[in-house]
Amino acid sequence: MEEKRNCGCWGAIAQRIGGICRSSAAPRPSPNSIPKTSLVHDAAIEAQHLNASNHEMNAPNEAGVSVENSDKPTSGDNSHLQLLQFTFQELKIATGNFRPDSILGEGGFGYVFKGWIEENSTTPAKPGTGVTVAVKSLKPDALQGHREWVAEIDFLGQLHHPNLVKLLGYCIEDDQRLLVYEFMARGSLENHLFRRALPLPWSNRIKIAIGAAKGLAFLHGGAKPVIYRDFKTSNILLDLEYNAKLSDFGLAKAGPEGDKTHVSTRVLGTYGYAAPEYVMTGHLTSKNDVYSFGVVLVEILTGRRSMDKKRPRGEQNLVAWARPQLGDKRRLFHIIDPRLELNYSMKGVQKVAQIAYYCLSRDPKARPSMEEVMKDLIPLQDLNDLAYRSFRSSRSSQKASPQRGKSRR
Structure with a gap:
C-alpha cells in the first residue's frame, strides 16, 4: 500500500x-451540439441550445472530434x-x-x-x-x-x-x-445570486468580483498562461468571508506562447458565457475568459441568469438584452437587481456596468485584460455613495423647493 x-x-x-x-x-x-454549418452566434442560437450539455459545444468543421490531446497531464x-x-x-x-x-x-x-x-x-x-x-x-x-x-x-x-x-x-x-x-463554506456565487431568499449585498458582490478577477489575472499573467475556459457563477466558490475562489479546472487549457495568437481547440464551455468568436472558430485566447467575466458582471448587476427561458422573448439572453443599456445611465438603473432595493453604490454600479460593457465587446481586441479589470474594480469596494441616500436627498430637495417659493411671496 x-x-x-x-x-x-x-x-x-x-x-x-x-x-x-x-x-x-x-x-x-x-445531439445538442451546434450544427457543423452554423457560423452565427446570436440570441437565437443561445436559446436553442440552452439545455445543451455545459461542456459540449462543438466548433464548426470539427464534427464532434476533439483536437485536444487532453488524455495526458x-x-x-x-x-x-x-x-x-x-x-x-x-x-x-x-x-x-x-x-x-x-x-x-x-x-x-x-x-x-x-x-x-x-x-x-x-x-x-x-x-x-x-x-x-x-x-x-x-x-x-x-x-x-x-x-x-x-x-x-x-x-x-x-x-x-x-x-x-x-x-x-x-x-x-x-x-x-x-x-x-x-471545503468552501458558503457554496457558489450562483446559489447566492439566484437561489437564496436573501439578496447578496452589494459590498459582497464587489468583493466577489474582485476576487474572481484576481484569480483570472493570475492564470493569464503567468510565465505559462492558462485559459480557464469555463468562467461562470457556479464555478466561483465562496469561503466564510465571501472570498471568491475559482473551481473546476476540467476545461482549463494552456494558453498561446511565443508568436502564437491563439490556441485552436474543440469548443467546450457553457452557453451564455462563451465568447462569440470562440464559438464560431474554436480559437481560444485569454480574451474569451474576459468575455465570460463580463457576463458574470452583468449577472451580478441584474440578478438575472445569463440564459433564462422563463423570461419574455428578447430578455432570455442576458447579454443581448442588457448590453445596450449598460452605457446609458438613465436606463442602467432600471436593470439593477431590484432585490438590492437601492442599497448599492451609484458610482460603483456605473463603473461595473462600464467594465462589463467593454468586456463584452464583439471585437476581442477591444476587451481589457483581466489585470486592467482587476485594477479598475479594486477602488469600488471603498465607495459609500449608496443609492437610497441620493434618492432620499433628492426627495428632500423636492419637498423643500415649494416651501422656499412660498416664503418669497
Whole structure:
C-alpha cells in the first residue's frame, strides 16, 4: 500500500489512461451540439441550445472530434507529488458512505460530497472534527469527465493562489475517480445570486468580483498562461468571508506562447458565457475568459441568469438584452437587481456596468485584460455613495423647493 501511495499520481494515471481513454472510440457528436454549418452566434442560437450539455459545444468543421490531446497531464514538474493519494475506502468513510445528506452539489461529472479527514493526512475523521473537505466523485462511464479529471489534477496540482480552490488530493482505483478539495463554506456565487431568499449585498458582490478577477489575472499573467475556459457563477466558490475562489479546472487549457495568437481547440464551455468568436472558430485566447467575466458582471448587476427561458422573448439572453443599456445611465438603473432595493453604490454600479460593457465587446481586441479589470474594480469596494441616500436627498430637495417659493411671496 505504501509503495502505491508514494509512486505519485502521474504513474497511477498513466496506468489507467491507456485502458480507459486510448482504447475508447472517439466520442459521438452530441445531439445538442451546434450544427457543423452554423457560423452565427446570436440570441437565437443561445436559446436553442440552452439545455445543451455545459461542456459540449462543438466548433464548426470539427464534427464532434476533439483536437485536444487532453488524455495526458501536461505538467512536467513534481508539484503533483504534494497531493495526497486517497484510497476509495478512506473517502467512503470520510463522507459517511457517500450518504445523500452530505451532497454539496451535482454536475455532469457526478456528485460533490462533504467529508472530514485528519489534517495533512488521508485518514478519515469523525464528522465535525479534523479538516472539512469536498469530495468530487466522477461517474464511471464519463469519458469526457475522465479527461477533465486529469486536467483538474494537472492544473490545480501546480497552480496555487488565494483565489483558486485548493486541490488536496485524489483517488484513482479501478473505475473510481475522485478529487478532494478544500471545503468552501458558503457554496457558489450562483446559489447566492439566484437561489437564496436573501439578496447578496452589494459590498459582497464587489468583493466577489474582485476576487474572481484576481484569480483570472493570475492564470493569464503567468510565465505559462492558462485559459480557464469555463468562467461562470457556479464555478466561483465562496469561503466564510465571501472570498471568491475559482473551481473546476476540467476545461482549463494552456494558453498561446511565443508568436502564437491563439490556441485552436474543440469548443467546450457553457452557453451564455462563451465568447462569440470562440464559438464560431474554436480559437481560444485569454480574451474569451474576459468575455465570460463580463457576463458574470452583468449577472451580478441584474440578478438575472445569463440564459433564462422563463423570461419574455428578447430578455432570455442576458447579454443581448442588457448590453445596450449598460452605457446609458438613465436606463442602467432600471436593470439593477431590484432585490438590492437601492442599497448599492451609484458610482460603483456605473463603473461595473462600464467594465462589463467593454468586456463584452464583439471585437476581442477591444476587451481589457483581466489585470486592467482587476485594477479598475479594486477602488469600488471603498465607495459609500449608496443609492437610497441620493434618492432620499433628492426627495428632500423636492419637498423643500415649494416651501422656499412660498416664503418669497
